[in-house]
Each structure stands twice: as structure tokens, then as C-alpha cells.
Amino acid sequence: MASSSTLNFNLVMLLLFFFFVSSSSSSSSFDRDFSIIWAPDRVKILDQGSQLQLSLDNTSGSGFTSKNKYLFGNIDMQIKLVPGNSAGTVTAYYLYSESEQHDELDFEFLGNVSGQPYILQTNVFASGKGEREQRLFLWFDPTQDFHTYSVSWNPQHILFLVDGIPIRRYANKESLGVAFPNNEAMGVYSTLWNGDSWATRGGLDKIDWTQAPFLASYRNFSASSACVVNRNVHKCKQLWAHSKSNSDQQLQQEQHQSLDWVKKNFMIYDYCTDAQRNPTPPPECAFN
Ligand SMILES: *[C@@H]1O[C@H](CO)[C@@H](O)[C@H](O)[C@H]1NC(C)=O
């Protein structure tokens, strides 16, 4: 009896090793791990694959996606945003499942005229439904250095983090009938494009094309504890349910504090408190 459960345990551990460890590599390589999906002539891979640069000019933006698709895990990317007069530019960094009822987790960086602050807009789509925007100012200039933008995604919740500091939580409230992204694997995407009809001061500040090309840079991608999905989402979910990382997913006290700190000092828009759009706050709002 004991040996059969030991065997079972070993098998699970072996599969976990295969699924989880295979996904985290110590150094990211943009040639190996990503594909260019928009305007290859405007995408540069530098330093033996350790950096990628997107560009936008008056004829096109550009974009890339990961070769792997992920379900759950900690997914990090370091990004340095378009410097100088970036008004009207949008750098979108997101997880996305290509399907009709798609899931999507968005970081959208809205540029600004020189010296004025970027806005970071986040959004969550689950089963095709979005309209869950939050907007905040950052506590640093995101164009001076690389900063780490992360998604920590497990069956209980999704945390958005900036340099390891949680800025947003989306709890799993399927129990209240709110959709949660856990049925579809998502790829990692980023695109740089012209959003000057809406992005900066609601569209008042247009792109100054004399400043083109606009450049955003990426490095140090990592997907740790992520389940790399090659079609079999179900198996990934089962493995995740067995995994130890499932056990300590309670939101830590300091995470609560940082969410409060961000809300109090940096948040400028929250769909949960937009009484015009949502006279009754959506049910998940009470838990996030
Ligand atoms: C785009 O920019 C290039 C370089 O500045 C310029 O030569 C060209 O005329 C511009 N094209 C359009 C359609 O504005």
C-alpha cells in the first residue's frame, strides 16, 4: 500500500518537475522564446538575444509574442518605456488567450509629453468580458531604467506587481458567478502603437512624429512555476492542484498594505468606484 502511494507521489513530482521547471530558464532569450508578430523590420533583438526593442514610427508600430502559452505561474518582464515626448504612444504588455471568449491581463503604459507622468492602466478580461480598468501614476520615471512588471497568477487570485509591489488584485469569485481566467492558457504579448486618439489627456496630446522612431525595450523575461501548456489545459490544472505552491496563496499582510498604499497615493481611476458606469459595483470589487 505504502509503496503504491509513494510511487504515485514520485510520479506527480516527476510530472511537476517536467511541467514547471521546464518553463523557467535562468536567462531569457528573445530569439528562442519569442516570435515577432507585427512589423519585423521594426523589432530589434540585441545583445545575443538578451534584449528586445520595439519601435513605432509614422507608418507602423510593432509587436511580439511568446512561443509558449502559460497557465498560472509568476510571469515577469523588465521594460524601459519610450522616453522624452511619448504623448499618444501606447506600450501594451499583456497575457492573452486567443479565443472567442478570451481571457486577458493587461498592462497598458500611456505616454505623455516630456516631464509629465505616464499612466499605467491595467485591465482584466475573463471569458470575453473586460471593462475592469484601473489607472495609476507610477512612483518613478519608467523611462529612465528597466522596471519589473509581473503577474502572479494562481487559482485563487491574480496579482499585478510593479518591482515586486502588488498594485492590483483580482480574486477568484467564481462562487459569486464572476468569471475568472483559469480555463485557457495565455501567451505573453507586447505591442507599441499609436493611441493618440485617446491615450494622453483623453486624446488632447497627439504624437509628435518629429520625435520618431519611438522605442521601448525589454529584457529578463521569466516564467517561474508556470505551467507551460501545449494544448492540455486540463492536465495543467490537475498538476497545479497537486502542487505545493497551491498551499500558501493567502494574501500576505504586507501585500494588503501595499495595495492600500497604491490605492491611496497613486490610483486615479477605478472601475469599481465609477458610479456612472457601474451604479452598483461589480460583485468582485468587494474582495479586491
Ligand atoms: C514619415 O516620416 C518620414 C521620416 O521622418 C518622412 O520622410 C515621411 O514623409 C513621413 N510619412 C508620412 C506619411 O508622414
Ligand SMILES: *[C@@H]1O[C@H](CO)[C@@H](O)[C@H](O)[C@H]1NC(C)=O
Ligand atoms: C499627462 O500629464 C497630464 C498633466 O500632468 C496629466 O493630466 C495626465 O494624466 C498625464 N498622463 C496621461 C497619459 O494623460
Ligand SMILES: *[C@@H]1O[C@H](CO)[C@@H](O)[C@H](O)[C@H]1NC(C)=O
Ligand atoms: C537582466 O538582463 C541584463 C542584460 O540584459 C543582465 O545584465 C542582468 O544580469 C539581468 N538581471 C537579472 C536579474 O537577471
